[in-house]
Amino acid sequence: xxxxxxxxxxxxxxxAIVGEKYVWTDEEKRIPYGxxxxxxxxxxxxxxxVLPETAEELAAVVALANEAVIPVIPRGTGTGLEGGALVxxxxxxxxxxxxxxxxxxxxxxxxxxxxxxxxxxxxxxxxAGKRGLLYAGDPCSGDSCCIGGNxxxxxxxxxxxxxxxxxxxxxxxxxxxxxxxxxxxxxxxxKMTAGYPLEKIVVGSEGTLGIITQxxxxxxxxxxxxxxxxxxxxxxxxxxxLVTALPKAGITPTCLEFxxxxxxxxxxxxxxxxxxxxxxxAYMIIQLxxxxxxxxxxxxxAIDDICHTLGAVEVFMADAEKVWKARKAFTEASAADCxxxxxxxxxxxxxxxxxFMTELKSVGEATGVLFRGVSHAGDGNIHxxxxxxxxxDEADExxxxxxxxxxACEAAYRLGGAIxxxxxxxxxxxxxxxxxxxxxxxxxxxxxxxxWDPKGILNPGKIFD
Amino acid sequence: xxxxxxxxxxxxxxxAIVGEKYVWTDEEKRIPYGxxxxxxxxxxxxxxxVLPETAEELAAVVALANEAVIPVIPRGTGTGLEGGALVxxxxxxxxxxxxxxxxxxxxxxxxxxxxxxxxxxxxxxxxAGKRGLLYAGDPCSGDSCCIGGNxxxxxxxxxxxxxxxxxxxxxxxxxxxxxxxxxxxxxxxxKMTAGYPLEKIVVGSEGTLGIITQxxxxxxxxxxxxxxxxxxxxxxxxxxxLVTALPKAGITPTCLEFxxxxxxxxxxxxxxxxxxxxxxxAYMIIQLxxxxxxxxxxxxxAIDDICHTLGAVEVFMADAEKVWKARKAFTEASAADCxxxxxxxxxxxxxxxxxFMTELKSVGEATGVLFRGVSHAGDGNIHxxxxxxxxxDEADExxxxxxxxxxACEAAYRLGGAIxxxxxxxxxxxxxxxxxxxxxxxxxxxxxxxxWDPKGILNPGKIFD
Numbered sequence: 001x002x003x004x005x006x007x008x009x010x011x012x013x014x015x016a017i018v019g020e021k022y023v024w025t026d027e028e029k030r031i032p033y034g035x036x037x038x039x040x041x042x043x044x045x046x047x048x049x050v051l052p053e054t055a056e057e058l059a060a061v062v063a064l065a066n067e068a069v070i071p072v073i074p075r076g077t078g079t080g081l082e083g084g085a086l087v088x089x090x091x092x093x094x095x096x097x098x099x100x101x102x103x104x105x106x107x108x109x110x111x112x113x114x115x116x117x118x119x120x121x122x123x124x125x126x127x128a129g130k131r132g133l134l135y136a137g138d139p140c141s142g143d144s145c146c147i148g149g150n151x152x153x154x155x156x157x158x159x160x161x162x163x164x165x166x167x168x169x170x171x172x173x174x175x176x177x178x179x180x181x182x183x184x185x186x187x188x189x190x191k192m193t194a195g196y197p198l199e200k201i202v203v204g205s206e207g208t209l210g211i212i213t214q215x216x217x218x219x220x221x222x223x224x225x226x227x228x229x230x231x232x233x234x235x236x237x238x239x240x241x242l243v244t245a246l247p248k249a250g251i252t253p254t255c256l257e258f259x260x261x262x263x264x265x266x267x268x269x270x271x272x273x274x275x276x277x278x279x280x281x282a283y284m285i286i287q288l289x290x291x292x293x294x295x296x297x298x299x300x301x302a303i304d305d306i307c308h309t310l311g312a313v314e315v316f317m318a319d320a321e322k323v324w325k326a327r328k329a330f331t332e333a334s335a336a337d338c339x340x341x342x343x344x345x346x347x348x349x350x351x352x353x354x355x356f357m358t359e360l361k362s363v364g365e366a367t368g369v370l371f372r373g374v375s376h377a378g379d380g381n382i383h384x385x386x387x388x389x390x391x392x393d394e395a396d397e398x399x400x401x402x403x404x405x406x407x408a409c410e411a412a413y414r415l416g417g418a419i420x421x422x423x424x425x426x427x428x429x430x431x432x433x434x435x436x437x438x439x440x441x442x443x444x445x446x447x448x449x450x451x452w453d454p455k456g457i458l459n460p461g462k463i464f465d
Numbered sequence: 466x467x468x469x470x471x472x473x474x475x476x477x478x479x480x481a482i483v484g485e486k487y488v489w490t491d492e493e494k495r496i497p498y499g500x501x502x503x504x505x506x507x508x509x510x511x512x513x514x515v516l517p518e519t520a521e522e523l524a525a526v527v528a529l530a531n532e533a534v535i536p537v538i539p540r541g542t543g544t545g546l547e548g549g550a551l552v553x554x555x556x557x558x559x560x561x562x563x564x565x566x567x568x569x570x571x572x573x574x575x576x577x578x579x580x581x582x583x584x585x586x587x588x589x590x591x592x593a594g595k596r597g598l599l600y601a602g603d604p605c606s607g608d609s610c611c612i613g614g615n616x617x618x619x620x621x622x623x624x625x626x627x628x629x630x631x632x633x634x635x636x637x638x639x640x641x642x643x644x645x646x647x648x649x650x651x652x653x654x655x656k657m658t659a660g661y662p663l664e665k666i667v668v669g670s671e672g673t674l675g676i677i678t679q680x681x682x683x684x685x686x687x688x689x690x691x692x693x694x695x696x697x698x699x700x701x702x703x704x705x706x707l708v709t710a711l712p713k714a715g716i717t718p719t720c721l722e723f724x725x726x727x728x729x730x731x732x733x734x735x736x737x738x739x740x741x742x743x744x745x746x747a748y749m750i751i752q753l754x755x756x757x758x759x760x761x762x763x764x765x766x767a768i769d770d771i772c773h774t775l776g777a778v779e780v781f782m783a784d785a786e787k788v789w790k791a792r793k794a795f796t797e798a799s800a801a802d803c804x805x806x807x808x809x810x811x812x813x814x815x816x817x818x819x820x821f822m823t824e825l826k827s828v829g830e831a832t833g834v835l836f837r838g839v840s841h842a843g844d845g846n847i848h849x850x851x852x853x854x855x856x857x858d859e860a861d862e863x864x865x866x867x868x869x870x871x872x873a874c875e876a877a878y879r880l881g882g883a884i885x886x887x888x889x890x891x892x893x894x895x896x897x898x899x900x901x902x903x904x905x906x907x908x909x910x911x912x913x914x915x916x917w918d919p920k921g922i923l924n925p926g927k928i929f930d
Contacts, residue, residue: 191619425658
């Protein structure tokens with residue numbers, strides 16, 4: 001696709017739409033919008049940052065860009081990791097939803113909330129909580145990410161095993177289309193067979209099919225009871241067998257997190273807390289919630305049984321704060337121990353986690369790349385930090401990291417998995433995504449994108465070219 | 466769209482693909498494929514019926530039809546109600562999946578099944594059950610419908626309140642595209658953000674975006690405990706208040722069925738069983754399942770409390786067989802009492818059921834159309850039988866039924882609902898669907914259809930023109 005660059009005439013029109021105050025061309029003001037939380041080293045600067053206040057303003061901006069054939073890059077709070085909310089070198093108009101941050105309706109009786117895209121996820125969680133309700137979406141960056149971005153990336157997080165990802169929390173969307181129209185997609189219904197459920201594909205489309213401006217999200221009653229169980233296993237293999245054993249026993253934890261011995265050691269050193277794990281062993285953190293105290297007790301008894309049967313050396317009700325402090329310390333502890341060259345987000349069917357981890361070990365050995373990782377084991381999602389260690393120079397690092405990623409990706413897809421569980425493809429992963437996706441499926445995706453966005457102006461160069 | 470008619474040359478090519486034995490042109494053999502279970506009075510005969518055995522054969526048939534610009538109409542077992550699996554007067558090749566009826570894999574450990582499109586839904590349920598597992602999809606026509614058709618229509622049914630519709634039971638699909646390619650859509654994953662989840666829009670697309678040939682479906686452990694509660698209320702209003710009260714209390718029944726006084730009387734007469742309902746009252750059937758006996762007991766105690774607080778005159782643990790016999794007798798009992806002119810399938814947000822029912826009453830009075838209905842109240846889905854009673858002639862019936870449907874549809878959409886909860890649009894509902902759907906949303910749907918099926922050969926005239 002060929003794009004035009006921003007002209008003064010376009011800037012003037014943008015100012016007319018959103019007001020002069022909200023069209024930023026100063027480099028200083030654009031710099032923060034040239035980064036996300038990924039491992040990009042050089043800021044990718046948009047030509048202009050625009051901050052609309054309403055869907056109508058945003059639609060007018062997109063219509064203008066469509067007419068002028070200029071890329072539009074939608075951005076929430078920039079907590080992504082794969083460059084999905086950054087320009088890709090071809091410049092363009094970065095549209096931030098940060099001013100669209102109102103909660104429009106909270107219906108306690110019918111348990112839903114209508115929010116603008118820029119509302120911080122934690123704000124939603126807290127407002128729901130005050131009313132005895134739960135918004136079940138819970139990405140790790142909840143205190144800084146926004147709900148529109150959660151929708152655009154189909155964010156996962158800490159309750160996905162039981163409650164699903166962001167797609168599962170959404171009833172309906174207001175979306176600005178690539179041609180600058182406002183569409184109402186989805187309805188607050190429990191079932192419907194009336195045309196194509198387009199809201200389901202806009203969610204997770206990383207801003208390539210539409211810009212989410214408003215969301216109607218599901219709420220559920222706050223669980224009456226919660227429990228955190230820590231099971232210590234003598235080996236990773238034994239720990240991972242829990243991943244299929246729990247669902248098979250009819251137990252659905254809110255999350256099931258795996259930490260191997262290496263990670264436990266690094267985290268222990270970072271927190272200066274002795275960890276109680278035999279050498280070569282592993283932790284499994286099992287979080288549960290329920291509307292029934294009795295039901296939860298039944299589950300905990302069953303879990304204790306199952307873990308011991310699978311060889312656990314210790315199973316105990318853990319202090320929630322302590323156990324999550326350890327789990328969440330991983331990113332910082334790992335980076336403090338050794339700089340991180342790349343972060344991975346593979347996902348495989350949960351029963352394939354163990355064979356996938358075995359393959360990863362071989363891939364690491366074959367490519368000479370050191371890594372460590374934690375996994376949202378309950379949903380088969382592994383986050384790896386590839387360590388900046390043992391490379392001769394930058395070119396060597398690039399080459400060997402690329403080789404690792406390619407081989408690991410091949411293994412993930414061969415086992416029925418994918419390159420990303422929750423971070424998305426953005427611009428950083430698209431080559432591997434295109435290489436390993438079913439070619440017929442990929443062509444259907446591209447045909448859809450072309451049909452909705454014939455000039456390719458909406459977030460170009462993301463997911464695929 | 467302009468289509469070509471079948472020629473002898475096309476027939477010869479079809480015979481070469483699937484074998485002479487499986488290409489039917491005799492009128493006698495085609496007649497059963499000219500009907501579904503809806504209220505169409507004249508059979509809609511396809512030019513030819515083709516019965517492929519594999520996805521490859523089916524893909525070759527579609528590729529041929531695409532080249533020759535001839536409509537292809539996919540069909541499962543023909544249990545639809547809206548003409549979705551019938552030709553629409555422009556002829557074409559009807560492709561039946563009935564020979565694609567093998568169960569390819571049952572994985573008890575990872576709890577999934579891989580099946581061909583033509584497998585009868587009940588067969589899947591039974592095979593799962595033998596292994597202590599549940600396939601949660603449960604359309605009322607389960608003993609005769611097939612899983613591919615369930616996918617094509619996103620079938621709902623008797624467990625949708627807790628387990629969702631067919632879309633929620635599906636991990637992955639093999640699909641023949643409108644140009645005759647075979648696509649693998651979706652994966653057996655609990656989370657993924659890697660491109661657009663196309664399987665979610667093929668499900669429910671009524672064969673307009675692709676023909677489902679294989680499905681990887683979720684299984685869950687069979688519930689350890691079930692309960693059926695019958696609550697008798699003095700008024701429909703009180704009964705319907707249960708629809709929001711139960712979820713608010715954190716109780717998710719597998720289904721929640723509403724029967725009003727008129728329906729109870731008709732069913733009672735048909736079954737010759739005295740019904741225990743005060744005049745003007747209503748039944749609410751609450752079905753529950755759980756992995757925990759204690760959890761289920763807690764729920765039943767809470768339900769008893771809630772129902773009495775809402776004014777129930779009687780709440781008791783019901784005989785499952787007896788209560789379902791009454792509920793399922795509705796269709797037959799209603800038809801025996803008075804011929805049915807049309808069947809409706811409106812859906813609204815559950816908290817809007819009561820206002821919608823009030824509006825329906827006004828619509829009935831304004832148009833002079835008598836009706837009765839039962840509702841899957843838990844998911845806001847109302848099935849109405851419009852009665853063939855009180856019309857002066859056929860033209861009067863047509864006019865007044867059309868007026869009723871239009872006004873009822875307007876009310877459903879105004880309340881945030883839709884024309885179909887689970888029956889689909891087919892060819893019978895498309896005018897109203899097009900009239901009341903958000904025009905921007907509708908145009909996005911049509912753009913997607915055109916992009917994937919430029920010649921419009923796959924199930925033309927279904928959902929929209």
